[in-house]
Amino acid sequence: MNNLYEKKAQIFKALSNPVRLEIIDFLTDGEKCVCEIVEKLNYEQPHISKSLIKLKEAGLIEDRKDGLNVYYSLKFCCMKEFFNCLNKMIK
Amino acid sequence: MNNLYEKKAQIFKALSNPVRLEIIDFLTDGEKCVCEIVEKLNYEQPHISKSLIKLKEAGLIEDRKDGLNVYYSLKFCCMKEFFNCLNKMIK
DNA sequence: AAACTATATGCCATTATTGGAATATAATAT
DNA sequence: ATATTATATTCCAATAATGGCATATAGTTT
Numbered sequence: 001m002n003n004l005y006e007k008k009a010q011i012f013k014a015l016s017n018p019v020r021l022e023i024i025d026f027l028t029d030g031e032k033c034v035c036e037i038v039e040k041l042n043y044e045q046p047h048i049s050k051s052l053i054k055l056k057e058a059g060l061i062e063d064r065k066d067g068l069n070v071y072y073s074l075k076f077c078c079m080k081e082f083f084n085c086l087n088k089m090i091k
Numbered sequence: 092m093n094n095l096y097e098k099k100a101q102i103f104k105a106l107s108n109p110v111r112l113e114i115i116d117f118l119t120d121g122e123k124c125v126c127e128i129v130e131k132l133n134y135e136q137p138h139i140s141k142s143l144i145k146l147k148e149a150g151l152i153e154d155r156k157d158g159l160n161v162y163y164s165l166k167f168c169c170m171k172e173f174f175n176c177l178n179k180m181i182k
Numbered sequence: 183a184a185a186c187t188a189t190a191t192g193c194c195a196t197t198a199t200t201g202g203a204a205t206a207t208a209a210t211a212t
Numbered sequence: 213a214t215a216t217t218a219t220a221t222t223c224c225a226a227t228a229a230t231g232g233c234a235t236a237t238a239g240t241t242t
Contacts, residue, residue, distance in 0.1 A: 005109035005116075007181050013107035017230085018096035021103075025096075034189060047231055049190055059180060068188045068239050078176040085169040089150060090098050108200085125219055138201055140220055159209050159218045 014058030019043060020051045024074070027061065031073035105149030110134060111142045115165070118152065122164035 015021060019041065026032060026040055034052065038045045052072055055061045060079075064071045076082075106112060110132065117123060117131055125143065129136045143163055146152045151170075155162045167173075 004181070005112045008112055008177055009107050009109045011177065011180060012103045012112075013229095016100050016104035016107045018094070018100045019231090021096045021099050035187095038188095044232060045189075046191080046233080050231085053190080065239090070189060076176070076180055078179055082173060082176040085167070085173040086099055086102065088169055089102060089167055090095070104199095110201090126217095129219095135202060136219070137203080137221080141201085144220080156209090159216095161219060 011058045011060065014054050014060060017051070019047070020055055023048070023051055023055065023072075024060070024079070027072060027074045028080070031064070031071045033066075033069040033071045035069070037072070102149045102151065105145050105151060108142070110138070111146055114139070114142055114146065114163075115151070115170070118163060118165050119171070122155070122162045124160040124162050126160070128163070 015024070022041055023037055026037060032040075034045070034048060037052070038048050041048060043051075052061065052063075056063060056072070060075055061072050062075050064073070106115070113132055114128055117128060123131075125136070125139060128143070129139045132139065134142075143152065143154075147154060147163070151166055152163050153166050155164070
């Protein structure tokens with residue numbers, strides 16, 4: 001199996017979960033620390049943490065440490081058009 | 092499928108598999124019948140069939156019957172830009 | 183140092199996905 | 213009607229994902 005298809009599949013897999021999509025959505029607003037994401041979404045902190053790590057491993061977000069906090073942000077600006085197309089699909 | 096994030100997640104889930112991505116790739120070339128897809132990819136016919144149904148259920152492809160054959164084709168032309176963005180992500 | 187806070191990791195039961203093998207269906211040809 | 217062909221469905225074992233709970237780590241404060 002072609003490597004490239006697997007890499008792409010990994011990205012889509014990272015996006016194939018409602019919680020992780022909600023995180024992405026929240027991050028379009030700018031970088032957020034884990035505690036803000038936990039507060040916004042209604043999930044346990046460990047689950048949010050694991051979700052963020054999965055998104056990071058797929059290369060979709062990046063993190064920045066500042067004291068006790070870890071701030072996550074979107075890594076690609078084209079993500080907006082990406083999701084615009086997606087929105088057309090679900091109409 | 093109650094909320095929007097779940098609907099989007101379903102689309103990404105359908106795309107989160109190398110075989111299904113290869114099918115999508117093959118279909119950008121134009122509509123293909125199941126047998127052509129089976130011949131092109133190296134998988135059992137039942138597996139290809141199930142993959143196609145999953146893509147169809149996600150609303151990404153559509154089918155057309157003609158005699159014994161079933162032809163599948165992409166449902167969205169914006170899929171090209173969608174994948175262009177994806178390609179930027181994996182560089 | 184100990185206490186506290188933000189985040190990450192490990193464990194676990196439940197549920198979903200994967201892909202092969204056998205079989206069923208549906209359209210066509212003889 | 214029977215045979216043939218293209219596609220779909222069912223069953224199954226192996227593997228992976230989900231999300232809660234308990235705990236660990238790492239930076240900060242006192």
